[in-house]
Amino acid sequence: MQNRITELFDIQYPIIQGGMIWASGWRLASAVSNAGGLGIIGAGSMYPEVLREHILKCQNATDKPFAVNIPMLYPDLEQLMNIIVELGVKIVFTSAGNPKTWTSFFKEKGITVVHVVSSVKFALKAQEAGVDAIVAEGFEAGGHNGRDETTTLTLIPSVKEKISIPVIAAGGIATGSAMLAVMVLGADGVQVGSRFVASTEASSHQAFKEKVVEIGEGDTHLTLKELAPVRLIKNTFYEEVQRTYADGATKDDLVALLGRARAKRGMFEGDMEAGELEIGQVSSLIHDIKPAKIIVEDMVREFEAAKERVRTI
Known part of the structure; x- marks a missing residue:
């Protein structure tokens, strides 16, 4: 399942785990990365030394690529950014702020940068800022969301029409069928949040x-x-x-x-x-709690089965 996203992150499947507050610690991130996706440590709930601990533990738990998500509305931001650089994290997802603020800082250090957006307007700003890819997150998503209430079904083709860098779809994606649907609409990969909350490795209660x-x-x-x-x-x-x-x-x-x-x-x-x-x-389609590895395997299997169904239409 190779495309621009798997090549950009050097991963097996274009499945990215969301960097969710209070759910995305090192156990979940390393499990998703070990399963062939891209795990993300969600730094939004972490003080600098806590982030340091999670990065080091993730590095010990996987030799695969993983990322850190940084919402740019929290205190200690400069300390968090410096820890990421110091510990050699290769991929950073930024959100909830202006991508111009930190993109060049990371790019100068050889770090791949992805920014989360909820509209075409902000997708264009992120591309102009020099990010390597964007996450286009629809109204269906959990956590902090866009004010425009644009659904994923509308947002993905609208963004794809206007930008040239890879697009990762987010919002309402928990199955392989949904993954196929957004990729047909132009997405190069998917970011999955809620489904991974209901995983054994998620740090949530x-x-x-x-x-x-x-x-x-x-x-x-x-x-x-x-x-x-x-x-x-x-x-x-x-x-x-x-x-x-x-x-x-x-x-x-x-x-x-x-x-x-x-x-x-x-x-x-x-x-x-x-x-x-x-x-x-x-979440209304999530009916069980299971290991992240099984979630990734289920999505890949469902994706391939959905492709076969489409061929018969």
Whole structure:
């Protein structure tokens, strides 16, 4: 399954694990990389020395390529970037910020740079900044999302029409069939988040993994656009957000309600009611918790089977 993405990252399959807050530690990243995809350490939830520990452990657990995802809205950003360079990480995914800020810093050091976008406008800006590829993430995705609510089905061909660098599709992809669909639309690879949350190696709390498997269609909603749009499971905290909106919430009201470490409380510590639970719409299609290796193998098998089905149409 060789194409521009497998060649760019030197991996077997064009399957990239999402760099998810509180879920994407070294165990998950190394497991996905060992299975032939590209594992990603999600640095959004990590202090500098914690990131250092995860990179070193990942390097010990795999001799395959892996990446680090850096959302550019967290403190200690310069320390995180310097640790990545110091420890010889070869691939960096940036998100939630201007790609011009750090792309040249990494490129000068021979590091491959990928930027996450949610629109054609930002895809063009990322290409202009010199990134090697972009992740085009649709409205279906979990975690922090774009404000335009453009679905993956629309976003991928729109981005592909305008840029020349490789495109990785994200948002609503948990099966090999979905992988084939977005590649037909022009994607060179896929980034998979929610399906890997429900993996044995994900660092998220077991209660959160079980909640992901349990929820159905319509059990998530994109909200908190005034802060940073995020797709949440509907729980007690979500209902509090909705009541705050109904009472005429200001941005300050929402900040006060969110408080500190709300996502950690839910996804990492396991508070399924008062915690912030970020997951994608595709969670309604996830019915079990399994090793990352099996998830990758299942996707590849489903992808090949879907190609065979298409030939009979």
